[in-house]
Amino acid sequence: IVLTQSPGTLSLSPGERATLSCRASQSVSRGYLAWYQQRPGQAPRLLIYAATNRATGIPDRFSGSGSGTDFTLTISRLEPEDFAVYYCQQYSDSLTFGGGTQVDIK
């Protein structure tokens, strides 16, 4: 399954809402899709799994939605530490990652 993330770059200001998209080349069964955040120079951090479940310790401003081939990560109000790259990953058919969306400061 090929995952396509859009946009490639999202330029927003702190406090704004961010909406990131992840589209799959075929249906992701059981909603087996995850989202990660990667800050510069750091390892990735799991945010969301099974499309909508927040991982332990993840603030509730992060939310995931979607099913089938279309999934969304929403950050309700951007904090300074949220400017990073975000990746989606499917695990319903082997395991693949999307190419990433960079969220940077406008």
Next chain:
Amino acid sequence: QVQLMESGGGLVKPGGSLRLSCAAAGFTFSDSYMAWLRQAPGKGLEWVAYISTLSTYIDYAAFVRGRFTISRDNSRNSLYLQMNGLSDADTATYYCATVLSTRHNVFTFWGQGTLVAVSS
């Protein structure tokens, strides 16, 4: 807290071999499925290999099958990746990670990574 520390990276010539290690602490290693992932410089993430708690289930990404071998030693709380037949395309930071569960093949805790550079 959970700690994962990779080691063993470095510069190697094409066709060469390298063995990566990952030392785990702060959780029950023997109860955790584990994985290796990688990230080429300036690129995205790739899953490399996956191993179950007792090493009875192992899987590899197609691009490393037959060249890389994942293993673990639960008595030493350690994960390994033996890499043979390295090429330029294998240049990347390699991360070890814990797997959330047998149902959810997602990666909850990550080490800081070890850099493997393949160049003549």
